[in-house]
Amino acid sequence: MIVFPNAKINIGLNITERRPDGYHNLETIFYPIKINDVLEVIESDALSFQSSGLEIPGSEDDNLCLRGYQLLKRDFKLPPVAIHLHKNIPIGAGLGGGSSDAAFFIKLMNEKFRLGLTADQMMDYARVLGADCAFFINNQPVFAFEKGDEFESIKLDLSGYxxxxxxxxxxxxxxxxxxxxxxxxxxxxxxxxxxxxxxxxxxxxxxxxxxxxxxxxxxxxxxxxxxxxxxxxxxxxxxxxxxxxxxxxxxxxxxxxxxxxxxxxxx
Ligand SMILES: C[C@@](CO)(OP(=O)(O)O)[C@H](O)COP(=O)(O)OP(=O)(O)OC[C@H]1O[C@@H](n2ccc(N)nc2=O)[C@H](O)[C@@H]1O
Ligand SMILES: Nc1ncnc2c1ncn2[C@@H]1O[C@H](COP(=O)(O)OP(=O)(O)O)[C@@H](O)[C@H]1O
Incomplete structure (x- = not known):
């Protein structure tokens, strides 16, 4: 199965307070945009991850797709899979590319292996992987608050621009x-x-x-x-x-x- 994780932009970003857990409360608007990676998952004999395109800093074991796999594996009996990520979304860009890969990985696994997760349940898994990861589950314009992982839907259509x-x-x-x-x-x-x-x-x-x-x-x-x-x-x-x-x-x-x-x- 192949999916195309997309980037987001933040329209406005107010950091409102430092939290006792070291994170910050904020408010921002997340808006999805059409810059995409390509993520393919096939069932395989062994778990593997490979990437092409832009070089992703850090170790492959830390890739957010693999971390998504390990997270789901705690709760579901999953077969080994071969993951291929073609990286196109700029990294260290404020575009949430890694978070999007992880969220799309969770959605893909849910569909491919019929895990029966609702959108809310997938968002709970995504929150564990990164503050802005849960946004990419529904992938609609939202007002985000708290750590940037709680959302209120908004009407915002920039397609005329x-x-x-x-x-x-x-x-x-x-x-x-x-x-x-x-x-x-x-x-x-x-x-x-x-x-x-x-x-x-x-x-x-x-x-x-x-x-x-x-x-x-x-x-x-x-x-x-x-x-x-x-x-x-x-x-x-x-x-x-x-x-x-x-x-x-x-x-x-x-x-x-x-x-x-x-x-x-x-x-
Ligand atoms: C700044 C924002 C704005 O949309 O995104 P990016 O511009 O990086 O895409 C997000 O808050 C980034 O979210 P995300 O990239 O998922 O952050 P995480 O991996 O959870 O956290 C990385 C580090 O950022 C800090 N952090 C993150 C979120 C938050 N509300 N307060 C924080 O202080 C913490 O030091 C944390 O260790
Ligand atoms: N699939 C992935 N794509 C991009 N970066 C990833 C991925 N998995 C883990 N990372 C790590 O996350 C860091 C930044 O991720 P990214 O979401 O692109 O940042 P930002 O949202 O600030 O642009 C990278 O330096 C890399 O080490």
Whole structure:
């Protein structure tokens, strides 16, 4: 069975407090986008994992697909499987690519081996693997809160706009991003702000990671400025970075950015 795990962007991200467990409470909007990996699972004699495409840092045993397998195996009698992941979603990008692979792996295993899990039950498994992993089970625009793993559905349809995603030559780890952030009180919740017209978002919606990540990686600040120069209605770093997205009325010419960055049009 083959599935195509997709990336997400964060529209707005407010870090509201540090929790006793070391994590942070936040609020953000998760919006799915059309940049995809390819994940294939076949029944096999032995459990195996291989990948192609972008190189994934870290050991193969830590790959979130394998961790998903081990997690399900605690509760279900699963046969060995051969997993192939073709990695295309930029890594260390704030696009949740690894989390998406894990969530799509859980959905695939549920269907392939008729595990009978409901969406809520799959989300509970996904939460164990990463704070934003559960989002990819339903994969619909949501307002996310607490650790970013509790969701409220929202009506948000950006299909009438052109969304462009730019990945500069910089990588930011999620842990690095949280280490430098100072939680702040939110006066107006994103749940309400997101209902404003897109052209007004620039004045009201922010990503709390940007300030210190831009200081550590000025190239990311430059990409965001370029998107506004080329007419973006709204531009922001996604999640903990390093990717930056722009929402446009018409598709911009980003050929100069293409010299130094990976550029994805119409995502
Ligand atoms: C920042 C966000 C925003 O959408 O995503 P990315 O931009 O990385 O995709 C998420 O909060 C990332 O979620 P995820 O990548 O699943 O994080 P996890 O693996 O659970 O945690 C990695 C590390 O980030 C920190 N962390 C994560 C989530 C959270 N609410 N508070 C935290 O402080 C912790 O130090 C944790 O050890
Ligand atoms: N399937 C996977 N795809 C990408 N990264 C993975 C995967 N499994 C584990 N990882 C680990 O997760 C880290 C970042 O994952 P990713 O979700 O791409 O981050 P971000 O959401 O910050 O872009 C990588 O450095 C890698 O070590």
């Amino acid at each position: 052109k969304i462009v995603l730019v990945m500069p030559d910089a990588h930011v780890s999620t842990a690095e991003a949280y280490r430098g952030v100072k939680p702040t009180f939110v006066k107006e919740t994103l749940y309400d702000l997101i209902q404003m017209p897109v052209a007004q978002w620039k004045r009201h919606i922010r990503n709390d990671f940007e300030a210190h990540i831009f200081n550590n990686h000025p190239v990311i600040r430059g990409v965001k400025a370029s998107l506004y120069e080329r007419g973006a209605l709204y531009a922001s770093m996604s999640g903990s970075g390093a990717s930056v997205f722009g929402i446009f009325e018409t598709l911009p010419d980003l050929s100069t950015l293409e010299e130094t960055c990976r550029v994805f049009y119409n995502v």
